[in-house]
Amino acid sequence: MTLASAARVAQSSLGTVAGEMSLVSRNVTGAGGELSSRKIVNVISTGSGSRLGTVSRASNLAVFANVLTATANAATKETIAAGLDRLATTLGDITAGYGSPASVLGKFSAALRAYASSPSDPAAASTVVSAAKSLVGVLNSASAIVQEVRAQADLDVARSVQTINDLLGEFRGLNEQVVRGTVTGADVTDVADRRDAVLRTLSNEIGITTLVGANGDMSIYTDSGVTLFQGGAARTVTFVATHTYTPSTKGNPVYIDGVPVTGGSAPMAIGSGTLAGAMALRDEIGLTYQAQLDGMAGALISSFAESDQVGSGPDLPGLFTTTGAITMPTTTVGLAMNVSVNPNADPAQGGDSSLLRDGGISSPGNPSYTYNTDSLASFMDRIDELLGKLASTVTFGVDGDIDTAASIGDYAAASVGWLSAERSKVASERDYHDVVLSTATSAFSDATGVDLDSEMSKMLALEQSYSATAKLISTIDDMFGALVNSI
Numbered sequence: 001m002t003l004a005s006a007a008r009v010a011q012s013s014l015g016t017v018a019g020e021m022s023l024v025s026r027n028v029t030g031a032g033g034e035l036s037s038r039k040i041v042n043v044i045s046t047g048s049g050s051r052l053g054t055v056s057r058a059s060n061l062a063v064f065a066n067v068l069t070a071t072a073n074a075a076t077k078e079t080i081a082a083g084l085d086r087l088a089t090t091l092g093d094i095t096a097g098y099g100s101p102a103s104v105l106g107k108f109s110a111a112l113r114a115y116a117s118s119p120s121d122p123a124a125a126s127t128v129v130s131a132a133k134s135l136v137g138v139l140n141s142a143s144a145i146v147q148e149v150r151a152q153a154d155l156d157v158a159r160s161v162q163t164i165n166d167l168l169g170e171f172r173g174l175n176e177q178v179v180r181g182t183v184t185g186a187d188v189t190d191v192a193d194r195r196d197a198v199l200r201t202l203s204n205e206i207g208i209t210t211l212v213g214a215n216g217d218m219s220i221y222t223d224s225g226v227t228l229f230q231g232g233a234a235r236t237v238t239f240v241a242t243h244t245y246t247p248s249t250k251g252n253p254v255y256i257d258g259v260p261v262t263g264g265s266a267p268m269a270i271g272s273g274t275l276a277g278a279m280a281l282r283d284e285i286g287l288t289y290q291a292q293l294d295g296m297a298g299a300l301i302s303s304f305a306e307s308d309q310v311g312s313g314p315d316l317p318g319l320f321t322t323t324g325a326i327t328m329p330t331t332t333v334g335l336a337m338n339v340s341v342n343p344n345a346d347p348a349q350g351g352d353s354s355l356l357r358d359g360g361i362s363s364p365g366n367p368s369y370t371y372n373t374d375s376l377a378s379f380m381d382r383i384d385e386l387l388g389k390l391a392s393t394v395t396f397g398v399d400g401d402i403d404t405a406a407s408i409g410d411y412a413a414a415s416v417g418w419l420s421a422e423r424s425k426v427a428s429e430r431d432y433h434d435v436v437l438s439t440a441t442s443a444f445s446d447a448t449g450v451d452l453d454s455e456m457s458k459m460l461a462l463e464q465s466y467s468a469t470a471k472l473i474s475t476i477d478d479m480f481g482a483l484v485n486s487i
Contacts, residue, residue, distance in 0.1 A: 036193055063444045064196065065209065070437035071200060072207035072223065072272035077430035079156065079277030080285065084423045086149050087289060090142035091416055101296055102412035104138045107131055109390055109409065115356070116384055120377035125353035129346055132319055136339045139297050143247065143337035146290045151245040153282035158241040160205045160275040161254060167202045168220075168234035171195060175218055176232065182216040192216070207272030224268040226256050247290050247334040251282050285422065291399035292415040293336035299396065299408045301329060301339065303389040306359055306369045316362040316369060319345055326362060332397060357382055 091100040108131040115124040174195040181188035195218070202208060207223030220229040228235050239254045253263035254275065260266040262279045270276050297320075304318040305328060315328055322329060322338040329335060343349035345361045355361045359371035359382055372379040394411070396404045402414040 060444065061212070063440065066440040067437070067444050068199060068203040068208055068210070069223075069272075070433065070440045071203040072276075074430070074433040074437045075204045075274045076207075076272045076277040076280075077426055077433050079274050080280055081423070081426045081430050083149050083153060083277075083281035083285065084419070084426055086152075087145065087285075087419060088423055090138075090145055091419065099134075099138050100412075100416050101135070101138055101142065101293065102409070102416045104131075104135045105296075105409055105412050108135045109387075112383065112387055112390070116380050116387060119357050119380040119383060122354065125356055126347055128356060129319075129341060129353045132341045133346070135300070136297075136320065136341055139293055139336040139339055143290060143293050143334075146286050146293065147245040147247065147249075147337070150249075150251070150282045150286040151243070153278040153286070154242050154245065154251050156278040157251075157254065157275060157282070158239055160273075160278065161237050161239040164202065164205050164228075164237050164275070165234075167198055167205070168229055168237075171198045171202070171220070171229060172232065172234050174198060175229075178216045178218075179232075188216065203273065205273050206270055206275045222256070222261060222268070222270050223272050224261065224270050226259065226261055226268050226270075228256065247294065247337055254279075288399065288401045289415075289419060290336065291332075291397060292402065292411075292418070294332040294334065295396040295400050296408060296412055296415070297335035297339040298329065298332035299394045299411070301335065303392075303394065303408065304386060306361060306363075306371075308368045309359070309371060309373075310368040313368055317342060318361045319356055321362070356386075 108128070111124075111128045111131040115121070115128045118124045174191055177191045178188045178195060180186075181191065199208065199210065199220070202220070206228075208228065209221050209223065211219045211221070213219065217232065218229070219227070219231075221227055226235075228237075235257045237254065237256050238258075240252045242249060242251050245251075253260040253266060254270075255261065259268075261268060261270050262275070263269070263283065300320045301317060301322070302315075304320050305315040306318045307315050317325060317328060319342055320339055321342045322335065323340050342351070342361050344351045344364055345353055345355050347353055352364070355364065357372060357379055358375070360366050360369045363369050367373070371382040390409065391407050393405050393407060396402075396406070396411055398404055400411075400415070402418050403411065406414065
């Protein structure tokens, strides 16, 4: 080897080492970033030494897929848990503004039993009416909270859809850079990291899977298989928000390119992410709890209804009714929000609480609906009848997802148990998925992240190589100098 060729080899080696040192510095600078991958440069040997080849990054598609799935699952449970916590305020202490329907119903039953033992006591009758007003107030408040939770879930869906569209737009730009840079041989590792970060954020909103094609081009699909991004183009995700919710309100589905991906009509419904969690709150959990509350209200109205004591007239609302109603309700939907105490039995509204004992609440003075026909102050048959109906088995709708044949008290207690069990189950699932996410994230970091000890050791070795190469160049320069001098 001539001195000239040795100099060329040494110079190329020095440039290569300098490039490797720059990459190590870049790795150290990016260390600690959750999705900042370790960069690797390929060194190519040539006839005149060496040169830097393409820069790649440490990656593990399978582990990253686990991170995306775990992120979506954790987001689902976190969203549902937050909604259930809000619903659980309906089970709080009544002195704080709320009380569970079961606890207030127990107080109402106790007041009615006390009235049965003193049917001539106006104060006892007023206590029953007061307890009834507390009971309907709790049902009204609980129903309002349910609809607030559903309305908030609808807003969360709208926000999530907007975020998804924004992220897909950002992803498109990054994906184009990756594809273009891959074709030209440019370093696209940092862009690919940013693209992965967008995927991580996107998976928090909706469960996704990905597929990498030619030249680094990536496609995104929902966890149910619906295309979100393919061929460099993002699909349009649409949703029309519903701002006001009542028990009968049915929220709109989310569409991807006009195809529903939520709701009963969705052929390929999504299963995870904040979007799925909000939909579960709005269309499943919220409606189920509302159905339970409506069932209780309907049972109270029907159990306390007054029947025609003379002929075959229709039943009329008794102590419990809905605002302005003079007939029995034909459906239970929305009753918890609208149930009220009949003003004819409420002294605060100019009514007579003794009608609870005597009958004729909806039709005062009508002998057909009068139970105490002899106007006896000690008459207790009607009160005993009402106590019996409170304790008797009532048929409830299946939408409540609890026992359909139970007393009102047992049904109310089962409702409390259902909500408490849902909270406990979702909290446990949330904790589990948080652990899974933490484990998957750690595994991904171990597989692709920067280890500072390793990088610093590599930097030390490169510095030593750089020094040795620089020394070699200096020696060759001295030899050239000696050769020139000798000539």
